[in-house]
Amino acid sequence: MANRGGFSSKLGFIFAAAGSAVGLGNIWKFPYEAGLNGGAVFLVIYLILTVVVCYPIMVGEIAIGRKAQANAYGSYKKLGGRKWGMIGLFGIICGVMILSFYNVVAGWAFGYFLEISFGSLLKQGNYSDFFNSYVADITDNFIFSFCFMIITAFIVVKGVQGGIEKASKILMPVLFIILIGLIIYAITLPNAMDGVKYYLLPDFSTFRAEALYSALGQAFFSLSLGMGALITYGSYISKNDNIISSAAMITVMDAGVAFLAGLLIFPLIFSQNLQPTAGPGLVFVVLPGVFEAMGPFIGRVIGGGFFLLLCFAALTSTISLLEVPVAYLVDEKKWPRKRAVWLLGLIVFMVGIPSMLSQGAVELFTKLGFYGDKDFLTFVAEVFSDVSLPLGGCLMSIFIAVKWKKENFSDEIAQGNPNYKGSFLEKFINVMITMVSPFILAFLFINTVLAK
Ligand code: PHE
Numbered sequence: 289m290a291n292r293g294g295f296s297s298k299l300g301f302i303f304a305a306a307g308s309a310v311g312l313g314n315i316w317k318f319p320y321e322a323g324l325n326g327g328a329v330f331l332v333i334y335l336i337l338t339v340v341v342c343y344p345i346m347v348g349e350i351a352i353g354r355k356a357q358a359n360a361y362g363s364y365k366k367l368g369g370r371k372w373g374m375i376g377l378f379g380i381i382c383g384v385m386i387l388s389f390y391n392v393v394a395g396w397a398f399g400y401f402l403e404i405s406f407g408s409l410l411k412q413g414n415y416s417d418f419f420n421s422y423v424a425d426i427t428d429n430f431i432f433s434f435c436f437m438i439i440t441a442f443i444v445v446k447g448v449q450g451g452i453e454k455a456s457k458i459l460m461p462v463l464f465i466i467l468i469g470l471i472i473y474a475i476t477l478p479n480a481m482d483g484v485k486y487y488l489l490p491d492f493s494t495f496r497a498e499a500l501y502s503a504l505g506q507a508f509f510s511l512s513l514g515m516g517a518l519i520t521y522g523s524y525i526s527k528n529d530n531i532i533s534s535a536a537m538i539t540v541m542d543a544g545v546a547f548l549a550g551l552l553i554f555p556l557i558f559s560q561n562l563q564p565t566a567g568p569g570l571v572f573v574v575l576p577g578v579f580e581a582m583g584p585f586i587g588r589v590i591g592g593g594f595f596l597l598l599c600f601a602a603l604t605s606t607i608s609l610l611e612v613p614v615a616y617l618v619d620e621k622k623w624p625r626k627r628a629v630w631l632l633g634l635i636v637f638m639v640g641i642p643s644m645l646s647q648g649a650v651e652l653f654t655k656l657g658f659y660g661d662k663d664f665l666t667f668v669a670e671v672f673s674d675v676s677l678p679l680g681g682c683l684m685s686i687f688i689a690v691k692w693k694k695e696n697f698s699d700e701i702a703q704g705n706p707n708y709k710g711s712f713l714e715k716f717i718n719v720m721i722t723m724v725s726p727f728i729l730a731f732l733f734i735n736t737v738l739a740k
Pocket residue numbers: 308309310311312313314386509510511512513515517605606608609
């Protein structure tokens with residue numbers, strides 16, 4: 289197909305896909321989910337699900353995209369017909385909804401970066417109160433998330449190679465360096481080792497079934513699975529690329545950054561004698577106090593550095609979230625890329641407004657009577673991410689098992705990896721996708737819905 293664009297190399301793809309995977313999910317969400325679900329116990333469950341369930345699904349998504357050379361909807365349609373295309377369409381809708389709230393949280397991170405580096409945030413003292421009033425303030429939220437969407441759109445307009453790949457190749461290594469630097473500082477603080485123990489030594493007596501559902505939703509969200517982001521990126525890679533090793537590297541990078549984010553945050557929390565169970569406010573409430581304690585200058589640099597890191601991580605993810613519906617409009621409706629990007633950027637931003645107003649600004653969105661008085665942002669995150677992504681993964685597995693067939697799936701992977709056929713890995717992936725994952729995912733999906 290002419291003019292769809294593509295990544296320049298295998299490494300370009302890996303950086304972009306790892307950029308999609310590594311995001312707020314790793315640095316903002318993972319530590320607070322782990323903090324709410326028993327620390328090390330959560331980490332163990334998360335890692336097992338990542339390897340056993342999510343890795344094969346990632347291979348599946350990339351293979352579907354590369355075979356079909358099309359967007360999420362177009363790929364399912366090409367390989368399975370119009371009805372199966374609905375899975376892709378469902379994924380695209382999830383992508384739009386996820387981006388709508390993701391962009392709001394990214395806006396908070398952007399605001400924090402500016403307020404810490406150049407403003408007076410680190411003199412506030414009570415960071416819990418500060419955070420609550422910050423997210424309830426409409427002006428800042430509006431401006432910063434609007435800026436974030438513009439920056440995202442600006443990169444996506446430049447296309448796959450000139451925009452997405454280029455940005456990821458710069459942002460990912462920078463992110464890694466900032467993260468390592470912060471960890472070295474954190475683990476040398478007094479009492480930091482209590483945090484390391486909480487995070488690394490599992491106490492299985494604290495295990496609750498909810499940890500399982502949270503870990504699964506978290507793994508899907510963090511790896512960008514279940515909504516077609518990797519189908520879309522997979523459609524931009526070469527037939528000579530080795531999908532097995534690329535997917536392994538993306539998974540390792542993503543799980544690695546989540547692991548490191550925990551290794552940063554728990555020592556910081558315990559060094560301040562704080563509780564790890566603060567929920568979504570965790571990095572915004574706990575970390576500023578730590579940065580303040582570093583003194584005015586170092587606090588600004590390290591604190592600003594951390595929130596800048598969060599912005600970079602979020603940016604390579606918002607790019608991929610926007611690319612999913614953009615690719616759909618470009619491929620299926622033959623829209624010029626520019627028009628698709630700017631119009632979708634605007635629509636997604638507007639869809640995000642209720643989420644933006646749901647943190648105390650407007651009562652109606654802050655307490656949803658029909659949803660157990662939870663806020664609108666939580667509602668969208670739970671419905672379109674926690675519940676829908678594992679469902680999307682389940683449907684993808686069923687698609688490969690009953691429609692595309694595992695032989696065709698294996699053939700696609702074997703291109704670029706001649707040793708694949710007959711290998712242990714082929715058996716493992718096929719068994720997981722066609723026989724095990726659909727059942728595990730359906731079971732967990734039903735339980736997640738019941739638990740919400
Ligand atoms: N994986 C991203 C993160 O961890 C979020 C994301 C989800 C991106 C789904 C694309 C698709 O922050």
